[in-house]
Amino acid sequence: PADVEKVIIFGESSHWDPNWLYTSEEYYRRYVRDNLYLALSELQKEPRRIYSLESVFFLQMFWEREPQQREAVRRLVNEGRLRLTSTGVTTADTLLPRAEAILRDLLLGQVWLWDNGMIQEPRLAYFTDSFGCSPGLPSLLRAAGFEQTAITRIDGAYFPGCDYEPEANFPRAGSSAFKLSRQERSLDFIWRGPDGAEVLCHWNAFNYGQGDLLAHRGLSRVYLAPFSISDPSDRNVARRIRQFSARLLPCSRTPYVFCPIGFDFVPPIRDLVSLLDRYNERHYARTGLWAVNAGLDDYLDLVGCHRERLPVLELDPNPYWTGFYTSRPTLKELAYRLVDRLELAEKLALIHGDDETAREVAEELREPWWVAVSSNHHDFITGTSPDRVVEEEQRPWLLEANEAVHRTIQRLVPAGMSAGDHPAVPATGAEVRCDFDEGRLRVATPHYVVEMDQAAGGGIVRAYLPSDGGQDLLGHGVSNDVVSYRDSGGLWRMGHEFRGGRFRETGRASQRPARLEVERNNGNVEVSCETELQDETIVRRLVFDANTPVIRMRLEGRAARRHTITVLFQTTISTAELVMDQPGGVVTRPPKKLYEPTFWPLQRFVHLRDNTDDHGLALFVRWPGAVHYGPEDGELETVALRNANREMAFGFLPLPATPARGHEDRPYAFDYALWFTPGGNWRDNEIPRVARGLSGSPWAPPEWPPLYRLAATAVTTSRSEVVVSAAKPASAGEGWIVRLYTLTEPGESVFVRVPGRQLRAAWLCDARERDIEPLKLADGAAHLTMPGTIASVRLILEP
Numbered sequence: 001p002a003d004v005e006k007v008i009i010f011g012e013s014s015h016w017d018p019n020w021l022y023t024s025e026e027y028y029r030r031y032v033r034d035n036l037y038l039a040l041s042e043l044q045k046e047p048r049r050i051y052s053l054e055s056v057f058f059l060q061m062f063w064e065r066e067p068q069q070r071e072a073v074r075r076l077v078n079e080g081r082l083r084l085t086s087t088g089v090t091t092a093d094t095l096l097p098r099a100e101a102i103l104r105d106l107l108l109g110q111v112w113l114w115d116n117g118m119i120q121e122p123r124l125a126y127f128t129d130s131f132g133c134s135p136g137l138p139s140l141l142r143a144a145g146f147e148q149t150a151i152t153r154i155d156g157a158y159f160p161g162c163d164y165e166p167e168a169n170f171p172r173a174g175s176s177a178f179k180l181s182r183q184e185r186s187l188d189f190i191w192r193g194p195d196g197a198e199v200l201c202h203w204n205a206f207n208y209g210q211g212d213l214l215a216h217r218g219l220s221r222v223y224l225a226p227f228s229i230s231d232p233s234d235r236n237v238a239r240r241i242r243q244f245s246a247r248l249l250p251c252s253r254t255p256y257v258f259c260p261i262g263f264d265f266v267p268p269i270r271d272l273v274s275l276l277d278r279y280n281e282r283h284y285a286r287t288g289l290w291a292v293n294a295g296l297d298d299y300l301d302l303v304g305c306h307r308e309r310l311p312v313l314e315l316d317p318n319p320y321w322t323g324f325y326t327s328r329p330t331l332k333e334l335a336y337r338l339v340d341r342l343e344l345a346e347k348l349a350l351i352h353g354d355d356e357t358a359r360e361v362a363e364e365l366r367e368p369w370w371v372a373v374s375s376n377h378h379d380f381i382t383g384t385s386p387d388r389v390v391e392e393e394q395r396p397w398l399l400e401a402n403e404a405v406h407r408t409i410q411r412l413v414p415a416g417m418s419a420g421d422h423p424a425v426p427a428t429g430a431e432v433r434c435d436f437d438e439g440r441l442r443v444a445t446p447h448y449v450v451e452m453d454q455a456a457g458g459g460i461v462r463a464y465l466p467s468d469g470g471q472d473l474l475g476h477g478v479s480n481d482v483v484s485y486r487d488s489g490g491l492w493r494m495g496h497e498f499r500g501g502r503f504r505e506t507g508r509a510s511q512r513p514a515r516l517e518v519e520r521n522n523g524n525v526e527v528s529c530e531t532e533l534q535d536e537t538i539v540r541r542l543v544f545d546a547n548t549p550v551i552r553m554r555l556e557g558r559a560a561r562r563h564t565i566t567v568l569f570q571t572t573i574s575t576a577e578l579v580m581d582q583p584g585g586v587v588t589r590p591p592k593k594l595y596e597p598t599f600w601p602l603q604r605f606v607h608l609r610d611n612t613d614d615h616g617l618a619l620f621v622r623w624p625g626a627v628h629y630g631p632e633d634g635e636l637e638t639v640a641l642r643n644a645n646r647e648m649a650f651g652f653l654p655l656p657a658t659p660a661r662g663h664e665d666r667p668y669a670f671d672y673a674l675w676f677t678p679g680g681n682w683r684d685n686e687i688p689r690v691a692r693g694l695s696g697s698p699w700a701p702p703e704w705p706p707l708y709r710l711a712a713t714a715v716t717t718s719r720s721e722v723v724v725s726a727a728k729p730a731s732a733g734e735g736w737i738v739r740l741y742t743l744t745e746p747g748e749s750v751f752v753r754v755p756g757r758q759l760r761a762a763w764l765c766d767a768r769e770r771d772i773e774p775l776k777l778a779d780g781a782a783h784l785t786m787p788g789t790i791a792s793v794r795l796i797l798e799p
Contacts, residue, residue, distance in 0.1 A: 004290045006255055008245050010211050011296045012272065013052035013085055013262040014039075015128050020379040021224075021386060021660060023393045024061070031223060031265040032058045033065070039268045040072055043081050046273040050295045052083040052262075054128050055090050056109035057374065063116065070116075077118040083295045085126035085150075087113065087768065092376035094127065094134040095318070095601040096325065096332070096624050099583040099790065100725050100739060101339045103767040105373035106144045110768045111731045121768070124148040124297040128208045128262075130378040131492065132320035132601075136584020136789065138193030138201075143790035145766035148300040149191070152204040154180075154317035155594055159207060160220075161657030164499050164649055172594055176317045180251075181205055187251045187258075188303045190312040194585030195746040195788040200300050200307070201315075202258060206247055209263025214240050215275055223265040224659070237275050238283050245289055254306040258299045316587055322599040323493040325626040326564075326639040328383030329668045331390060334398035335375040336623045341405045342369055346728040347711035348412040350736060350754070355799075357412075362729045364408050368401035384491040386660040409707070417706065430546035432525040434518060441516050443525060447549035448473060448676060457481065457509035458516050458529030458540065463676070473617075473676040475570035475634050480540065480553065482509035483637070484533040487564040490647035492658045494564065497595055500649030506563070507533050509540075524698075534560035538641075543698045550620070550690065552698050555670045559643035561663060567672065571617055571634040573610045578629055579682045580606040581691070585789050586682065586743050591631045599626040599639065604691040607682040608636065614679040618687055620694050622671035640670040671697050688743040689720060715795075718751040722786065732769040735796040739767070746788050753781035758798040765792045 016032050018024045036058070039051045053059055063070060076082035087110035092102055106125065113120060125146045127133055131153050134140070141149055153159060156175020158167045171177035180187060180203055191201040204210065212221045215237055218228025248257035261269065269275070276291045284290055303310070326332075342365055349361040375381050380394055434443045439454040444466060451462040459478035464470045488495035488502040496503035509531040517528045525544045530537060538557040545552070559565045578589045581603045592598045600606075602625050609616040619627065619636060626639040646661040648654055673694050677685045696705050715724045715738050726739040738752060753759070762775040762782035771794060775782045782793060 001284070001290065004255075005288055006245075006249065006257070007290045007292065007302075008241065008248070008257050008259055009292055009294050009299045010214065010259050010261055010272065010276065011052065011294060011299060012050070012268060013054055013126070013128070013260065013296070014058075015054055015208060015262050015264050015266075016058050017264065017379050018057045018090060018374060018377055019385060019389050019393050021389065023389055024057070027265070028058060028061055028065070033062065035265065035267050036062050039082070040069065040076065042268050042270065042272070043076055044072070046271070048293070049273045050081055050083055050293055050298070051268055052085045052295055054085050054126055055088045056084070056112055057089050060112055074117050077113070077120055080120065083297070084113070084120050084122045085124055085296055087122055088125065089370065089373045090377035090380075091126070091128050091130065092373075093130050093378040093381050094137050094140070094583055095132055096381045097376045097583065098336070098339055098603075099140060099741060100343065101372060101376055102140055102583055103144055103739070103790070104369060105376050106146075107731060107768050108369060108373055114732065121770070122146070122297065124150070124300065126150045126296060128152060131324060131382065132318040134582045134584050135314070135316040135318070135587045136193050136582045138191045138199045139195050139197040139584035139789045141199050142193070142197040143767050143788060143792065145768050145770060146199065148200045148297060150202040150204065150296055150300075151317065152208045153320050154203060155320050157205065157320070159657060162498070162655060164653065175594060176315055177205070179313075184311045184313075185251055186253045186311055187248070188254065189310050189315070190307070192312055192314045193789070194314075194587060197788050198312070200304055202296070202300060202303070204260050205251060207263070208260045209266060211240075211244060211259040211261040212263050212266050214261065215269050220263070221266045222263045232271065232275055234278060234282060237279055241279060241289070241291055242287075253309040254303050256299060256302050258296065260296070316589065318601060319593060319595065319598060321493045321497060322595065322601075322626060323489045323497070323642070323644060324382040324384055324491060325599065325601050325624070326642045327491045327644070328390065328662060328664055329642065329670070330664065330666045331383055331395060331398070332381060333623055333668070334395065334402060335372070335381050338368065338372045338375070338398055338402050338405065341402065341409060342372060343726050344708060344711050345405055345408050345412065346726065347714040348409065348707070349729070350714045350727050351710065352412060353757070358729050361408060361412070365405065368405050371397045371401040382491075383662065384660055385662070387662050390662065413707065414710070417710075431523060432544045432546045434525050434544075441518065441527065443527065443544050445544060445546045450544070450551070452516055452527065454516050455513050457512060457531055458514040459510045472572055475572045477570040478508075478510040479569040480542070481568045482531065482533065482538055482540065482555065482640070483566045483568050484508070484559070485564045485566070487562060487642075487644040488648050488651070489644045490658055491644070491660055491662045493647050494599065494644070496597070498647065498649060498655065500653065501647065503564075509533065509538065533565065534563055536560050538565070541699070550673050550675045550694065552673050552694070553671070554697075554699060555640045555672075556667060557641060558664060558667045559641040561643050562645055563643055564639060565641040566637045567640050567670075569617075569619075569636045569674070571608065571636050573608045573615070573617055573634055574631060575608050575611055576631060578606055578608060578627075580627070581688065581743060591629045597628040597630065597637070599628045602627045602638070605687050607677065607685070607687050609681055616677035616680075616685070618675045618677055618685070618690070620673040620675070620691050622695065622697060638672060640672075641668055669699070671699075683744055686721070692723060713755060715752060715754055718781070719745055719748065721745045722748075722750045730769055730794060733771070733794065735794050737765070737769055738793045738795055740786065740791040740793065742786060742789060746786050749783065749785050751778070751781040751783050752793055752795070754795060754797060759795055760798050761796040763794040765794050767792050769794070
């Protein structure tokens, strides 16, 4: 009606986890197939109805298994009534995967749609159930051509079944949920990323299945707890709409509110449009509230007409939960390594120079890439599936894909290449000096002096500069200490995050002596020591190299069940800011938010800079992890091993919303590094460049480093801080797609070239490989201005 003042939009969507509590095959047979058939039937019965799919994974499976439905699916998708709320193969976690893995996820789902005659190109990417999101998500999404997003689980928010506390205790003070609902009083906002990229965002403050009981009575329609009965009566529907709107309207700055329908594997509501039409006919005149079924993107389009009313926020919706950052580390490593090797194989194919070989390689990598992006899912890379699903499906997928990529790489290795080819930076001729004195080992390089004590469990008891009066680089106490905690948390959460949970220290390596072993290798010194915690053997290794100020470190072993193991450093730094990278950019975080201690998700580095004399410290990790800093005592702590099995409150009560139980019984090698930075911030010290240089491991087999150095020559840029994160044959259109990634140079001019090859043309495109504008060619290179943290470029090479 022309006079309508308030509109409630019911957006119905699937939420089908590929392999959470069951395998993907089990989910498909038990729930997905029937739900999708019902959705198709309802769409055909009600021509104005919209039903959304949150990702492509099960749509692809349905397409393959039910060929007789392909024409109906294609028609409804192309009509926009079977609506994609993302082009992701999955609904990805965006804190743990590398940026390229997230972008490739969004690309492969889009390509699958195109390849099968479906023309939808969503502007919305909906992260229904991810446990927090990268603050760089706006930058990632804009790089892939998305303008809208929606999220649910943000720090400080209430979610049913997650806590033995009343909902009245939420949102937590100081949280993102508190800011949006109590301070801004808006569930819609402009989300600005670290590079200035913006997307229109909606937050489901009352969960992503708020409207599931629209035509039911009871508690829940979720497949795990279906405690409800159907009641599509006018009285019940009107009552439900009154309840939903009472919660939503106070948090809206526009005439529109959004009520999501679609908890996990919930079937579509029968006759949804008819139920809403009946409500409008009978109740609109009295309530002034009009109810419609539409897509989440339709809702955001309407809200976007009032953009000037919305707050603009640089939101960091973390930490929601923190245990999943480091749960199942061996599974995570398989996923990270797979993406890493896939990128390597693609670059080696470009260097090969044979277009036919490149096409063959792209075909060989198609299935491994599908597995890689499937592992982005918020219950896969997070390690939050039960042991059976991990061992029967997730781990075998990753192992098989890794083996396939390894075979492809072996075929691309140049003939006669050896470990000595493509050497790293030449040595300076400096040496590492070390000596023992009564159980105390002193290691000196031109950059630092480090002392380790066997009586302190082999930990570092002092680190100082070799000049300038021997300024201390670490604080009093033992650093590189290993700390074990009894953790009543589980796969999702650490024990101190919920009422009734425990996270209690049970021992340190420094509490008992440990023998230090010293070995010289190629001018470097490697120091190792062995200790036991809860009857588990833990080995620490340190590599001291006179040619770099960075100390490489490794911890090997496994945590005892129901335990988390960290590595602890005593710093001399006092700061209120932690600078770290996340997918899509660099973010500055406070030491504490909601939890004590607060563990933050870590991609490659965290940098601390002292408030007074400007000295600093950078901690690097090879694979994403978690880090905590305590400003009161200067302690910096990173999680190395975790084997917390299930969230338990008060020693015996499981948390209903986190039902999976898991164990990490395989040993794991945690690689990390430390650098005592001189004056200046993370940009001045070029921390991202140093972090990239540490992406390999000094303990890796010798054949791998030269391959990565060779691959780095496939495509080059004129700026060292603009990195070629991927170079691949185009999945859409012709030529090669080059992905550029920078944490320091958005808005700067850069030249891109392929050594030994001539360019015929170049285009700036998005990560879904849709061309945006042609690029100028000069001196054999393509010239562009970085539009943000990420740029995708299509290069057309001369034969």
